[in-house]
Amino acid sequence: MSKALLEDLQWRGLIAQSTDAKELETALSKPISLYVGFDPTAPSLHLGNLVVLLVLRRFQLAGHRPIPLVGGATGLVGDPSGKNEERTLNDEKVVTDWVAKIKRQLEKVIDFSDKKTGAIMANNLDWTKPVSALEFLRDIGKHFSVNQMLAKDSVANRLSTVGISYTEFSYQVLQAFDYLELYRRHQCLLQIGGSDQWGNIVAGLDLIRKVEAGSAHALTVPLLAKADGSKFGKTASGAIWLDDSMTTAYEFFQFWLNSDDADMPKLLKVFSMKERSEIERLIQTVQTNPGAREAHRELARELTTLIHGADTATKVEEAAKALFGQGEISSLDLATLDSALSQLPKTVIKKGQDFPSWVDLLAATGVVDSKSAARRIVKEGGAYLNNKKVESEDFTPAKSDLLHGKYLLLRKGKRDLAAVEIVG
Known part of the structure; x- marks a missing residue:
């Protein structure tokens, strides 16, 4: 099972670095506890956390016990990894609220x-x-070499640019303390993290060895990038x-639906829980x-089902189809419509105000750069209101056209959408 x-x-491209592969495989031959830390910085x-x-x-499904750790303490300090400036320290009440949400x-x-x-569930606070x-400095801090800490990539990068405060410099000590405590409390033998966390995780392994004369393991996951090199x-x-x-x-559903074809093999391997054979079939399609x-x-x-639930996933997929004329737009409930239209170009009309023409409305959304361009779309047969074709350049929507008394959906051709919202 471990192998x-x-x-x-x-195969999924989910291993960047690990401690001795054979020893890790042996450790995983029976159920172990392992952890991943998430700092409440928002x-x-x-998606990077996901x-x-x-x-x-995946480890849990293979029979191991996961320990998701939310950093109520480390979230108050800030991890310098990947940052070229000091983090803004958040109020403790704010961090506590974010811990609960995460x-x-x-x-x-x-x-x-x-x-x-x-x-x-663990909270390092x-x-x-x-x-x-004083206890922390005597019992934990004495096991850390400043020379080694300075050599860590996250620290070295900051020292070569804007510098680093003692607060963020101490972060790796706090994270190492977490691994030690989970080793003591739950016999935790593996920490997983992003590849930028390797130095912090190894510091935890060193601390376990020095304080408890024990051994544990580390495994990091590559930081995901798109095929064009941009940040995922x-x-x-x-x-x-x-x-x-x-x-x-x-928007979450649409992110995956609109992902670049070149990214799909990687995205399927990293995010889908489907079997390898099914993923390979989908890649082929x-x-x-x-x-x-x-x-x-x-x-x-x-x-979308995993994060937002099956009902919501069904509704947003139906909304995606309805927006482009493949379903009945008037059948969508208001919450789903709010979600679906939230990212579209939009113009606003005050309640009680007379509606301008379809041409004026489309121009106001910015989807076209002029009213003459909007008129041309009508003439060419590519103008739609709530998925019904607009036949006349003078066509003006009526109150009865409003969806839930709040929205009008404008479409130019097959793909370009915009919304009108009634406010006040």
């Missing part, structure tokens, strides 16, 4: 109920806060979050029938 798990992770996890969280899920997201991906492999500064999980509007108040379920977008749709369904 099959590691081989599967390797009210939600994002990569390692799904690796934790815990709820973890529960969607990891099973906490199984008697044998049920996850253990539980063991960090009771320790005094970023769009023009910002990061893709798991919280639907920050990234709507519709991208090459043989790219227009059908079967792989994109399957991945969008799977991940």
